[in-house]
Amino acid sequence: MNKVKTEFPNFDDLESFEKILNALKGEGFEDYSWHNDAMPCIGKDIGNDFHLIIWVDYKNPDLAEFVDERKDGSMKQFMFGERDADGEYTEEYHYDDADKLIADAKKILNA
Numbered sequence: 001m002n003k004v005k006t007e008f009p010n011f012d013d014l015e016s017f018e019k020i021l022n023a024l025k026g027e028g029f030e031d032y033s034w035h036n037d038a039m040p041c042i043g044k045d046i047g048n049d050f051h052l053i054i055w056v057d058y059k060n061p062d063l064a065e066f067v068d069e070r071k072d073g074s075m076k077q078f079m080f081g082e083r084d085a086d087g088e089y090t091e092e093y094h095y096d097d098a099d100k101l102i103a104d105a106k107k108i109l110n111a
Contacts, residue, residue: 004040007033011040013059016078016098020054023102027109029054038065049085052109054078054101080105 004017011017021031021042032043032053042054057077061070069075078101081092095101 002033003031004033007035008040011058012063013056013077016059017042017056019098020056020078020102024054024105027106046082050090051083052080052105053083053089054080054105 002018002021004011004014017040021029024042024044027044029042029044029052031040033040039055039057041056044052046052055078057064057070057075057079059077061067064070064075064077066075070077076094076096078095078098079092080095080101081089083089093101093104095104
């Protein structure tokens, strides 16, 4: 069972989360979800304390971490980025389309 189901039992977009995870599992991505985070995430250790992280926010903007930004469109539902050892993002991309995120992630991994 994916951790997302136990860590975020009321998460409203399991369909997108599982679609992204299943599409990238073969590339080494895992469910990194942890209940103290604002939303579930998927990650991959790429060495030297760097991780590729995909945050999947709630589908309902009223439940999102950044409600106003999601409602005005300045923040998207999905974020894909590279996180360093200090927890800072060195690269960050935002999406409202899970398929586009998956395609871009595969391009980056296979570049």
